[in-house]
Amino acid sequence: MSERKTGVYLCSGCGIGEAVPMAALEGVARTEYKLEPKTHACLCGDEGVEMIRADIAAGVNQVVVAACSARVMTDRFAFEPVLTLRADLREKVIWSHPAGDEDTAALAEDSLRMALAAAPKVKFPEPWIEGDYSQRIAVLGGGVTGLNAAREAAALGHDVLLIERSDRLGGRARDASLRLPHRPPYDKPEANHIEDLVAAVTAEPRIVVRLGATVTRTGGMPGKFAVTLSDGSVEDVGAIVIATGWRPYDAGKLGHLGYGVPGVVTNVQFEAMLKAGAPKAASGKPVKSVAFVQCAGSRDPEHLPYCSSTCCATSLKQALELLQADPAANCYVLYEELRTPGVAEELYRAAQRAGVIFIKGKVKGVDADLTVHVADALVQQDVPLKGLDMVVLATGMVPNSTDPDAAPVEYGADLLKGDVDPEAAIKVAGFCGEAPAAPERRAQAVPPGGPLLNLQYRQGPHLPVLHDGFADSHYICFPYETRRTGIYTCGPVRRPMDWAEAEEDAQGAVLKAVQAVRAAAAGSALHPRVGDLSFPKIGLNQCTKCRRCTVECPFGAIDEDEKEYPQVNPTRCRRCGTCMGACPVRTISFDNYSVEYLTTQIKAVKIPDEFSGKPRILVIACENDAVPALDQAGIKRNSWSAHVRVLPVRCLGSVSLLCISDALSVGYDGVMLMGCKPGDDYQCHFVKGSAMAAERLSKVGETLKSMMLEPERVVQVDASIADADRLPGVIDGFVEQIMGIGFNPFKGF
């Protein structure tokens, strides 16, 4: 970069000029930072923006805008590749603090100082782009989901490597009869046309199909994955779509529902019978009277705690198929809750019209003569259902998030301990808190087996899984997010789902894979910091090989080289800065973000001496939720102490303990970390950032004691984006608490 020439622009609009003395702000830039500021009454207007553009044309190569929050007018003040730093004078200053007040003026000045001081520490990032990138997409699994994924990726112009472990494509659909209705009027089972799908994929020249193949190891990173197959061949791919589907729950564990008795079959077995023609009873005669037992293993704390979503509709479909062939047949559906969401309700009606008999109740057992004992909820007594010649157990879906045929791998198994305990009490005041019922026994969350991809990652070979062993996202708004960048799951390995949903899911996952290969080649970040070109740089001359960065990265982006130095895989990185926060020697930094960038801002604030009676409190706030909440507090004109200085950070995970000790050593009286909720229902967009911050903070007490400071001076609070009315009180309470402790004795040193 040529010599840095920073332009400073102050906005006096939106009441800023009336609330705080602009001359004093100009003085800060001029005398303290030797920069000549320009003030405009409406900087975001065309005239203001043109003024900045003209200066850039004349050589300004860095812009500091002191106006509104960085969250608004983002597009107006974007002058890429010139980097813009923003100092908020509006939402978190004049809108939340009294006008004409000396403390508000001091707050505004410090806000400007923080941006001016930080400016020399950052630059517009240069992306990491090195060597060749593959645009090819690997799809693991050749069933309905995988076939659709392969076809969609090819249609978007990508070469595809389709890997199927068995010797044929088509997956479970090959053995299935009709599929669930997905066309109006949604009341008839439909032909599944799996052969056509297989033929289309086989005929597509962009798709290379590898049958009888599994992945023995996967190294590299998005854009540069090297996938080794079971025959030893190594394939380069840019992104990976996992579509390994499901396996039926082990019916061998359903002896209490009669499995093992001749004539008791699973829905998967019955499906194959329907495909083969008229199902035959144990006697060899066509089946005349069938009971479908719903939730066979699902919604059962002893087996699968979740609802497998598709079994109700599948039983209705199977009953309808049987009745289609033999209208005189008797079909009973034994259920606790009948679940046909959405337009699948029409299938339920069709089954009722066709004469299927529905009995609400729990099945207690099945006799050797196929008599089914039901605790009928309507008549409220046990009823024997006699004369059946077949019992179909509607077994649920177990996700193939592991390879059942591969040896379980212990290394990295910690990743498979669900990050989420779905049975944990809902943690809100008063709700369920005192529920007397003992927590139900948790079934094993992760299906047994080895890793699907055998990832050569420092954090282990498995894909992280969440609820109930599914390789799903924990985000409601971002269902495709995974902790292994460039690797996306779809279909029943992600969530129990039917055929039509799996088709759509494959499309969604393929689009994410396409984005991943594009972003990798451009050196650009993916969600949630889309477009960020920075990446972590590690100063190995200072590195102590402590491995904290490799362990704490929520995305497994950092491995260790043969000398045990950390090795960043930039395209795996999501730019949260957790590595930076983890590093005890502050040698990890980004072009546009670093420990120094943060501590410089911390130190730029003027700390009044204790005789002024004015404390200084640092609030380190997550820019994803806490900062927007504070902005909204400003919009609502909620007020909090003007003695507080807010330092926005990418994620609390990026906050080094050194930031905190630096703050205390320069005289701040207290430090509050404000970030997203950690724990089971974490809301951190980087998964573990706020949890990591909490973990680090738990060790700060000793440091503070060694500095002869009270541990209460540093706290972490959970903030949600909806806390605009709550946070001002939280902040003021902390200020009060700090005043109770007294001023920081380091002040003035």
Place this chain on the structure above:
Amino acid sequence: MTESTSRSRTILVVGGGISGITAAVEAAEAGHDVVLVERSPTLGGRVAQMNRYFPKLCHPTCGLEINYQRIKKSKRIKVFTMASVASVKGAPGGYAVTVRTRPRYVRPNCTACGDCGRAATTEVANPFNYGLDKVKAAHLPHPMAFPMRYVIDPAVAATAEGRAIEAACPVGAVNLDDAEGSFELEVGAVVWATGWRPYPADKLTAYRWSEMANVVTNVEMERLASPDGPTKGRIVRPSDGAVPKKVALIQCAGSRDLNHLAYCSRICCLASMKHAAYVREQIADAQVDVYYIDLRAHDKLESFVQRVKRDPQVRFVKSKPARIEAGAGDNPVVCGENTLTREVYAEPYDLVVLATGMQAATAEGEVPVFAPDLDDYGFIFPESGAIAAGVASGPLDVSMSVQSATAAALKAIRAVSA
């Protein structure tokens, strides 16, 4: 849809709720130009009006914030608010679209400083809170509005108050001459992300929502529980502001009913579990009764139902109530027969919440989707000629809507790339 036009690679997304936003950013981040058209003054749609999401009880604005940042950073997305699609002509690869705009009376140079709001005196029903409270005629739709721009109610535009509002704006952003207009777009694909509306509760005459203040709908309950709602998040009886101690949640209010919505709206059971959580979080001694036909919770959401079921103060009654009667003290009385015990009940409650279902916006003929692409309920069905994202394709929860919208983005990209 026969007239052919020149080919375009731009994707039009109709509707700026979570599905439309998702379709737009996912397509843009795959390298495509997108025009996003939203008919209200702000993006966010129905989810912006939700207090929290099930099952995490997290806040919808959290994900919206991330998505708004994605839009702000993208150079490929153009957003038009207060705009709706009037007509679409052409075929995949080349559509001519007429977009109709309503007047906002505020120009894009609005800084959201709020001076116009302070100058306004008239108050109008607040659409963000389903009319449960009022806002100034010049207002920011809500603190998380995107774009962060004020809007002026047409009622004051041509009045002296309008002129006072105009005079108050320090940056000349008020434009009282703003009028309805239209513009043309050429696009290669159209994604319908037109979403849903709550099934009109006034059609459920036996439940007397129109007459009884203390019978509210599930979407109104979201506003009552929200910090930005009419009660600042305190759940109270609309009739007298009292804290309800006994609350009924009535499932399938309009859904699974051939006289109303024949289908299951999928999300209402779980929304009611969330409402039970809201009530129990705020009101320690409250009793909540859930009236249901089947409790429907797909996949892992089952654990959310089980967690609520563990609360001894939440009771489940298998029954579809026949009617609601007026009781003493403005208490609605829920009447019906318990399907399991055959008991006939008439239970008075402080507050009754109707779990009304989702009706497709495309069902009412307001959206110019090609009619053969719609099923009997007004949903755009798969394999029709149209591309649907989210609830336009069927009743879905948020996560499934986002999944559907991501798939829709891919379908649109295929259409413009063909």
